[in-house]
Amino acid sequence: MANLSTTYLGVPLKNPLVVAASSISSYIDRVKMAEDAGAGALVIRSLFEEQIQLDQLHMEDVLSVGSEGYAEATSYFPSVEHGGAKEHLMWVEKTREAVSMPVFASLNAVSPGAWTQYAKQLAETGVDGLEINYYVVPTDPAKTAGDIEQTLYEIVESIKAEVSLPLAVKLSPFYTSPANVVHELEKRGVEAVVLFNRFLQPDIDPELETLVNEMVLSNPIEMKVPLRWIALLYGRTKLDLALNTGVHTGRDVVKGLLAGATVVQVASTLLENGIPYLSTMLLDIQNWMDEKGYDSVDDFRGKLSQKKVDDPFAFERSQYVKLLSSAQ
Numbered sequence: 001m002a003n004l005s006t007t008y009l010g011v012p013l014k015n016p017l018v019v020a021a022s023s024i025s026s027y028i029d030r031v032k033m034a035e036d037a038g039a040g041a042l043v044i045r046s047l048f049e050e051q052i053q054l055d056q057l058h059m060e061d062v063l064s065v066g067s068e069g070y071a072e073a074t075s076y077f078p079s080v081e082h083g084g085a086k087e088h089l090m091w092v093e094k095t096r097e098a099v100s101m102p103v104f105a106s107l108n109a110v111s112p113g114a115w116t117q118y119a120k121q122l123a124e125t126g127v128d129g130l131e132i133n134y135y136v137v138p139t140d141p142a143k144t145a146g147d148i149e150q151t152l153y154e155i156v157e158s159i160k161a162e163v164s165l166p167l168a169v170k171l172s173p174f175y176t177s178p179a180n181v182v183h184e185l186e187k188r189g190v191e192a193v194v195l196f197n198r199f200l201q202p203d204i205d206p207e208l209e210t211l212v213n214e215m216v217l218s219n220p221i222e223m224k225v226p227l228r229w230i231a232l233l234y235g236r237t238k239l240d241l242a243l244n245t246g247v248h249t250g251r252d253v254v255k256g257l258l259a260g261a262t263v264v265q266v267a268s269t270l271l272e273n274g275i276p277y278l279s280t281m282l283l284d285i286q287n288w289m290d291e292k293g294y295d296s297v298d299d300f301r302g303k304l305s306q307k308k309v310d311d312p313f314a315f316e317r318s319q320y321v322k323l324l325s326s327a328q
């Protein structure tokens with residue numbers, strides 16, 4: 001039987017199928033279910049900067065009765081009775097202890113100061129690595145792309161100076177030059193990039209004339225953007241490449257590995273099909289490998305990356321021009 005084992009962030013995994021940061025890690029029984037279904041590893045949902053603020057606001061609230069701030073911040077986490085940073089750290093520790101598969105913590109903050117201290121505390125929970133989710137909506141017209149990227153690099157440098165655990169950075173797909181950002185992160189000692197984060201965009205209800213914010217799960221078509229970038233970057237960076245967004249089946253995982261992914265992260269498909277669906281995905285990967293005669297994931301990883309395909313322009317602009325000009 002084909003061997004699915006791989007190494008991600010320097011940690012041996014029994015297979016490259018990783019549960020992405022999501023509500024799956026909000027309950028220990030779900031985390032155990034993921035392990036039982038064969039997950040290679042799991043990323044715990046993020047500690048958000050708003051939770052860090054929540055703790056600080058709570059402290060201010062205790063000191064100044066009547067503050068509105070705490071109640072407002074609590075509304076970000078309505079389902080979490082005690083949604084502050086301390087509770088999150090305790091949760092990460094509890095999750096780490098509940099399973100033996102590798103577990104990574106995630107930090108989602110935007111201001112440089114907040115990160116270092118909490119990255120350090122997350123590292124102390126015993127997790128195997130950290131994922132940094134840098135998500136800003138840049139609305140200030142005076143800020144350049146370079147300014148925003150610089151903030152990311154400063155955050156990474158400050159965490160790297162304090163934390164020895166391996167670091168993955170989960171990136172947005174909206175950089176002008178994703179390859180350059182990956183290169184700059186590599187220079188700063190990051191071990192992996194997660195391509196890409198998926199954003200929940202607000203919608204508008206024309207009847208009610210209101211904004212609508214709802215959780216919409218991903219669609220398989222969304223996988224094409226990360227697939228292309230994994231294929232473009234494979235062999236051009238030493239970083240591990242985690243493919244994320246739109247992966248729904250074992251066949252999708254195979255596509256990601258052929259493009260050059262080190263691991264593939266999934267959330268929506270498990271929320272849609274149930275966590276035990278992981279075992280179906282793994283079986284499909286195994287069957288495909290057996291059919292094709294591959295003994296290990298390394299035998300075919302990156303086989304269809306830009307560096308290795310016959311038509312290296314397939315991932316670039318020429319295909320776009322060709323397809324659009326031949327369309328009826």
Ligand SMILES: Cc1cc2nc3c(=O)[nH]c(=O)nc-3n(C[C@H](O)[C@H](O)[C@H](O)COP(=O)(O)O)c2cc1C
Pocket residue numbers: 020021022023044045046047106108133170196197198215217218219244245246247265266267268269271
């Ligand atoms: C319910 C839910 C909660 C999520 N929470 C987090 C989170 O805490 N941190 C994070 O970085 N991503 C979070 N995500 C994003 C996922 O990690 C992932 O990037 C995204 O869902 C795309 O992968 P998918 O197509 O497999 O769903 C969440 C996604 C869902 C559906």
